[in-house]
Amino acid sequence: MTMLQIKGLNTYYGESHILRDVDMNINQGEMVCLIGRNGVGKTTLLKSLIGLLTPRRGEIIFNGDLVNRKQPHQRARSGIGYVPQGREIIPYLTVEENLQLGLEALPGGLAKHKKIDELVYELFPVLKQFLDRKGGDLSGGQQQQLAIARALLGKPKLLLLDEPTEGIQPNIVQDIESAVKRIISETGVGVLLVEQHLHFVRQADRYYAMQRGGIVANGPTSELSKAVVEKFLSV
Numbered sequence: 597m598t599m600l601q602i603k604g605l606n607t608y609y610g611e612s613h614i615l616r617d618v619d620m621n622i623n624q625g626e627m628v629c630l631i632g633r634n635g636v637g638k639t640t641l642l643k644s645l646i647g648l649l650t651p652r653r654g655e656i657i658f659n660g661d662l663v664n665r666k667q668p669h670q671r672a673r674s675g676i677g678y679v680p681q682g683r684e685i686i687p688y689l690t691v692e693e694n695l696q697l698g699l700e701a702l703p704g705g706l707a708k709h710k711k712i713d714e715l716v717y718e719l720f721p722v723l724k725q726f727l728d729r730k731g732g733d734l735s736g737g738q739q740q741q742l743a744i745a746r747a748l749l750g751k752p753k754l755l756l757l758d759e760p761t762e763g764i765q766p767n768i769v770q771d772i773e774s775a776v777k778r779i780i781s782e783t784g785v786g787v788l789l790v791e792q793h794l795h796f797v798r799q800a801d802r803y804y805a806m807q808r809g810g811i812v813a814n815g816p817t818s819e820l821s822k823a824v825v826e827k828f829l830s831v
């Protein structure tokens with residue numbers, strides 16, 4: 597079943613035309629990867645999906661509803677979860693308080709929901725160990741795990757991950773990759789992943805390649821050729 601349908605999407609920063617006629621589909625439980633060099637518009641697409649940017653033309657249909665005009669908090673509560681590039685952990689809040697922020701995305705928000713789902717501690721045991729530590733005192737890899745856990749607590753149906761392995765030690769990259777796969781198999785969430793690590797890209801079912809704000813290639817990752825990889829991945 598198609599969960600997300602993007603049709604003819606065009607997004608601008610002022611008069612700079614960034615996204616050009618983007619079409620994309622993501623099915624329930626599917627992992628889709630968006631690849632492309634720096635500055636082609638990948639983050640702009642994710643921000644358009646969550647409502648931080650308003651597309652000038654085109655449609656974003658999520659679970660049958662046109663969401664173009666919905667506010668970011670409405671999209672979060674309808675099931676679009678987001679892990680931003682750079683993680684955006686609140687440094688002066690504890691790990692537990694950062695996790696609680698994720699509960700805000702649930703209908704009724706923090707007022708109605710207090711319980712942290714044990715799944716996040718199973719996925720990322722280090723978070724349970726460091727519950728009272730300040731977010732800013734965690735390593736980059738631990739902050740990334742916290743950011744994914746926080747998004748997961750909003751019980752998303754679609755999880756958008758913007759370069760989750762950027763600037764992270766190789767041993768933690770593997771942990772994050774395994775956690776994302778486990779999240780998909782245990783919760784049935786669909787994932788749109790922006791990623792540069794080829795090994796992680798290959799874990800996705802399908803890929804879309806972006807160049808100058810447009811989708812220029814797509815297909816199953818099993819058919820990702822060396823030429824495509826060299827053209828669209830910078831590492």
Ligand SMILES: Nc1ncnc2c1ncn2[C@@H]1O[C@H](COP(=O)(O)OP(=O)(O)OP(=O)(O)O)[C@@H](O)[C@H]1O
Nearest residue numbers: 609612614632633634635636637638639640641681
């Ligand atoms: N706030 C902004 N105002 C104006 N232009 C912007 C703004 N943010 C990004 N851009 C421009 O939009 C284009 C697309 O940027 P975007 O961040 O979406 O690229 P990206 O593919 O995610 O790259 P990266 O991997 O470097 O994050 C770039 O040319 C960038 O300079």
